[in-house]
Amino acid sequence: MISVGVVGASGYTGLELVKMLVTHPRFQLKYLATTTGDTVIEALHSSLVDVISFPVEKASVETIVEHCELVFLALPHKASMGFAKELIGKGVKVVDLSADYRLELDTYEEHYCEHEDRENLDSSVYALIEYYRDELKTAKLVAGPGCYPTATLLAILPFIPYMDANAPLFVDAKSGVSGAGKKLSETTHFVTVNDNIFAYNPLKHRHAPEISEKIEKIHGVKMSVNFVPHLIPATRGELVSVYGTLKEDIDPIEVLKKHYANDRFIRIREKPVDIKSTAGTHFCDIFAMKNGNALFVNSSIDNLLRGASSQALVAANLMCGFDEGVGIPMIAYVP
Known part of the structure; x- marks a missing residue:
């Protein structure tokens, strides 16, 4: 058994990690923490009452090193790099769910902040499983992709060799509100989201450069990515439609x-996909069709699982020499 911990256990992705880890046959959950601590996990998440009782401490590098061989950092952007830098130096494997290690330095600093750990940034492995599987097997630091880039890249990467690189890509992405995290804002308020759908940060969202960067890194092709995300009145799930020119x-x-x-x-569908079929699973469903040289690619994932926590767990499985499917949810919540 490998001892693991979760830092950031109070959030939605932290909860999903705990739910998978408590039944994982090869990982033993030994440590839970937040940036404030001094509680128990069932007080943070009522769904865990009478299922698991576990203390949640204030995150400490020394305590993580004492209890864990591998740790998941389910922290906000900018908060992870301080922990990861020290943990890697002390021999703890790290799976980071934030953006802190998933981008090239210039791209990260343009869209987030100054990076505090440039050395480890250069050695991190991007956890888009189907494209970095071999590298993940020897990684000490893994960077989980964003949920929107995951669904978009899995949909469009197979087609890049057949596409006109001079024609722009258009990405229409729709996500459940859990993708915004627990912190309440005007756009995530029930009164705003209920019976509603709207775009936010159109053409300026910071996931666009992540998508562009990975297309170029994997295929060596620079493409203009026009990315428009939307919030939909659903708790979880993500539907992405990509339009390009063949x-x-x-x-x-x-x-x-x-x-x-x-x-x-990856499940290839014969008709456009939906979010119910992937809710609660690690699957990515993809459909594609063309009209002349116009290409339409449609993908669906669970934003909290394939878009974050289950992808992180698959990466951890590979890092530790396990089959990637160990402990991974495969049956959707709904018919």
């Missing part, structure tokens, strides 16, 4: 089937 004739479904033939958590 430079040659292809069968989109056959391209997807061939590309992901050996990836068990």
Whole structure:
């Protein structure tokens, strides 16, 4: 058994990690923490009452090192790098769910803040499983992709070799409100979200450069990415539609089937996808079609799982030499 911990246990992604870790056959949950501490996990999440009772401490590098061989950092952007830098130096493996280690230095500092750990940033592995599986097996620091980039990249990467790089990509992305985290704001207030749908940060969202950067890193192609996210009146789930221009004739479904033939958590669909079918699972469902040289790709994930916590757990499985599917949820919550 490998001893693991979660720092940031009070948030939605922290809860999802705890739910998977308490039944994981190869990981033993030994430590839970927040930035404030002094409580118990069931007080933070009522769904865990009479299921698990576990103290939640104030996060401390020394205590993490004492209890954990691997730790998940489910912290806000800018907060993770201070912990990760020290933990890596003390031999603890780190899976970070924030943006702190998922971008190149210039891109990160342009859209977030000055980076405090440039050395480890250069050695982190981006946890888009299907594209970095081998690198994850030897990683000491893993950076979980954002939920929007996960759904977008898994949808569009198989098609980049067939696309006109001079034509822009348009990404229409819709997410449940849990993607915004627990902190209340005007846009996540029930009165705002209920019976409503709206775009936010259109064409300026900081996930756009993440998508652009990874397309270039994986395929060596620079593309203009026009990204527009929306909030929908749902707790969880994410639906992404990508529109691009082909430079040659292809069968989109056959391209997807061939590309992901050996990836068990990618499901190729014969019709447009929906969020119910992936809710509560690690699956990414993808559909694609074309009209002449116009390409439409449609993907669906659970934003809290495939978009964050289950992707982090798969990365941890690979880091520790386990099968990637160990402890991973595969059955949707709803019909």
